[in-house]
Amino acid sequence: IFFRTTSRIMGLLNKSRVGVRHVSTMARASWRVGDIQLHGALAADNEKTRLLLGKDAVEFCSELNRKFAHEVVALSEQRRQLMRDTRQALQEGRFEDLAVPASDANWKVAPPPTVLETRRVEITGPANDPKMVINMLNSGADACMIDLEDSMAPSAQNVVDGHHNIYKAVRGELTAEKNEDGSIKRYTIGSTVATPMVRVRGLHMKEVHATASHVGPMPATLFDVGLHLFNNGRYLQDRGSGPFLYVPKMHTGVEAKVLEDVLAFCEAELGLEKNATKVTTLIETLPAIFRTEEIAQALAGRLVGQNCGRWDWLASRSYYLGSNANYVHPDREHTGMEQSFNKAYSKRVVQTAHQRGFHAMGGMSAFIPVSGDQAKTEEALKKVAVDKALEIENGHDGAWVAHPGMVQPVLDQFKAAFKDATHQKASKNSMDEKISVQDIVALESELLSSSKRTEKGLRQNLSVALQYMGHYLSGNGAVGINNMMEDLATFEMSRHSIRSWIDSKVDITFADGSQKPLTMETLEKVLAEEVATLKAANSKLPYSDASEVLLRGLKENPEFISRISGEYLNPEFARGIVIGSRMLRVLSSKEFGGHLDENQGIKFDADLVRSLLGSRPELRTGADLVRHRGRFLNRLLESGDTCYKYMGCASGLAAASVIHGGEGLVGPYCGGWQLNAMGLEESRPDTLLSTGDLTEQQAEGEPHRFLAAEGDQVCGDAIHKARGVVGQLQQSTVPHGG
Known part of the structure; x- marks a missing residue:
């Protein structure tokens, strides 16, 4: 009673944070505004939350959630049905059933704002690290994508820090101080900066620190879009620099239409101009590559680009195609963009983009300079140059880099190719090629040889996935591994590739020369060996938890790991607030015919009954x-x-x-x-x-x-x-x- 009364009085004194605040016995605050209950760092009362999460901001997010959460949650079942339909069509050889043609041969998107005409080089990095955000803005790139998704581990504090850094960055106010070699170095934003863009979290993700009684955790897309546009939309619009969004993990035009409705609602409620919010979608799932047209058309008034999200693309291929031995990927070293199926993927994006009038953005070059090793840095620069030359040849208008040291070389390469132009939308590169579904899904015959699937490749996938997840569970979503900057996509690519080897029962070449299928038993043995090796090298990272997340991901096989990893990253929510993809909502009396008799039975569907096993249904014995x-x-x-x-x-x-x-x-x-x-x-x-x-x-x-x-x-x-x-x-x- 004392805590609640005190917090109410303090709320009245602080007009920006009025609401019902609770202080729990475990020192975890919670705060209710409208339908939304904030938890953890989101509910804390400090300088950052007062700036970002005032009563009006949370009420707007609450209204957005009330209006669209059910639609967003319902998309998860559509994705599961899409997976079943896709696998069946491929199994039966009905390839062209996967392609969704344009409904109108002549339509075009709206012209982009002038500031987005030039997008030759974009740099990306996590929103929660202020130094990295500042360095991206100062890097000399045309644009920078400040990321709330795959390169940011979504702990409550990271979410607050990410949105705070975005707020300060777009106003030129973000600063950072770092202790480097015994002295304090101060970082500030310069006078000439890259155009800021924000990647929000995907429609599949939940913001577990913001819950509502009618749907449970708020869809993370709604949280990120609502909070960003409420705090920064008008400011960016008035200065002609946004708001500009990247939206990941799109599958279909239905999802794009939900996103369009969300953005239109936000603009109307916040007094923004119609279609002021410009969007670039990532084409990084197998269904999306066959629906580039319908995704673009659903967002025609605001779409300014489609981007090739390579690692997630490879992960999605393994997820959708992995049970079929004809489509199983070899070791990752044989899955570069020079492969025919990846070229077809890249060119399909270019064809749609240039036919409809928007930018075709190439993918990430994850290579980074190696501090103190000029030879390795030169090798990385050569690899990036080869990669970007292929994208330019395919017809792309720009591409991503992961490090400021890569910006100028790539920018020079695109300038030389484009000459006086800022893009190559008028180029005929790739435009006259006929690209079939089989071109996109089929592997070249030599890639199907068991000699291309090896124990070395298996161990590489396990080691990289474990290293990345160890850092991710420690709160770091952007990790340098083997001289490459990795994000969650590398974990997903590794996980789905391994699972596809098991499901398809293809032969693997082991170190002793034997060739046999990979079993789960063998996998667990190799996994334990890789964990032991990594623990011996660095015992500070939580490799036991990382191993659990990976093994559960391999066994349960969800399309995205976020539900499982979230239980470890945010352990206070591991008790099942998110039960699969179920919507947990309060039933109205009308749904019970006006009253609920205490003796009236309620019939639950089988899926819900299974979901009541909790977040860890495989734990069946008391010992487990x-x-x-x-x-x-x-x-x-x-x-x-x-x-x-x-x-x-x-x-x-x-x-x-x-x-x-x-x-x-x-x-x-x-x-x-x-x-x-x-x-x-x-x-x-x-x-x-x-x-x-x-x-x-x-x-x-x-x-x-x-x-x-x-x-x-x-x-x-x-x-x-x-x-x-x-x-x-x-x-x-x-x-x-x-």
């Missing part, structure tokens, strides 16, 4: 569940120093499992209340102890009993087994002593 609880408690109460936690246990099974799951940092607490609830007179053998653990007398005599004493309850078998497990952990590679 308790091990999971131990891991969860470790993540939930993480700190910089060694921190021991205790969890209530009532048996040796529970005690051993919680210690094992918590890697020696979670111990058993034998609680009197729990034992009383179970009944002190209960006598049963410990479920964990085998005959090898018991003395002859124990095995033949009465089983272990729970021992009780006033004020103190002791579970003898729990202590016995806990000591044994701790001893095993002390002798293992687990880094904690216990």
Whole structure:
């Protein structure tokens, strides 16, 4: 009562943050405005949230959520049906059924604003890192994409920092200070900057820190679009520099139409000009490449570009085509843009873009300069030059780079190719080619050889995926690995490629020369070896959690990893606020015929019943569940120093499992209340102890009993087994002593 009353009074004193604020017993704030309940860092009351998330801003997001959340959530089922239809069409050889032709042969998009006529080089990076945002703006690129999606791990604090950096950056006010070589270096935005563009999160993602009773977590696209346009839309419009958005993971024209309706609503409510918000869509899913026309036409009044999201494109190919041995990818070194199927993909984007009057943006060159190694830097520059020459040849009007050091070489290359022009929309490059569905999905015959699928390639995919996810779960979404700047797409590409090898049962060439299919059992063995290698090299990253995320992603096989990774990145929401893609909403009395009789039965569909198994349906045994609880408690109460936690246990099974799951940092607490609830007179053998653990007398005599004493309850078998497990952990590679 005291906390709630105090927070209400403080809210009245602070007009920008009026609402119902709660302070939880775990020091996690929550704050309700309208239908939206904010949690964690989004609900905190500080300089950043007061700037970004005032009452009016949250109320606008709440209204946007009320109007469109059901439509956005319903798209997930459409995507699942699309996957089933696509796989069936390919299996039956109905290739042309996948292509969606233009409904009008002569339509064009609206002309782009002058500032977006020149997009030869765009640089990308995470929104939450102020130094990187400043360096991108100062890089000399034509535009910079400030990313709220794949290169930013969406923790609550990163989301706040990302939106705050965007707010300050578009006003030229963003600064950063870094301790470099013992001195403080200050970063500021210069007078000539790249045109800022913002990549919002995809329609498949949830903002778990903003929930509403009628849909649960707010769709992340609505949160990012609503907050950005509310805070920055008018400012950018009045200065002729936006708002400009990148939108990822588009599949169909239906999704594009929902996005169009969302943006039109925002513009009308916020007093922006019609179609003021310009959009570039990423064509990075298999269905989207066959629907470039319908996606573009749904956004015709505001579309200014389509971009080739390469790594996600390869991931999507493996997801949609992976069970068919005729389309399974080889090792990643053989999947470059020079391959015929990738060329066809690139050219299809160019054809649609130039026929309809918008920019065809090439993909990311992830190579980055290597500090202190000029030879490796020169090698990276040569690889980027070859890559961009191919994109120019295909007809692209510009491309992405991942590092400021790559901007000028690529800009010079495009200037030389375009001469006095700012793009090549009038070029005939690729325009007269006939590109079929088979050109896009089929692999060249030599790529199907088992010699091109190797244990080395498997280990590379596992190692890169584990390294990336280790950083991602630590809050860093843009990671330099093997002299390349990687984001979440590299994890997805690795994961889906591995799963496709398993599903298709194609032969893999192993290090011993044998050729055989990859099984899940073999995969888990190799995965454990790669985890051990990485832990030995860098024990600070959470490789155990990264391994869990990867293995669950491989077994559960969702199209996108965000639901699974979110449970580890935001452990306070791992209890199932997001249950698959289900909409959890309050049912009105009308839906029950005007009243709800206490004896009236309610029939639930099978999908909902399955969803009630929770976010971890594979945890079926008590031991598995308790091990999971131990891991969860470790993540939930993480700190910089060694921190021991205790969890209530009532048996040796529970005690051993919680210690094992918590890697020696979670111990058993034998609680009197729990034992009383179970009944002190209960006598049963410990479920964990085998005959090898018991003395002859124990095995033949009465089983272990729970021992009780006033004020103190002791579970003898729990202590016995806990000591044994701790001893095993002390002798293992687990880094904690216990």
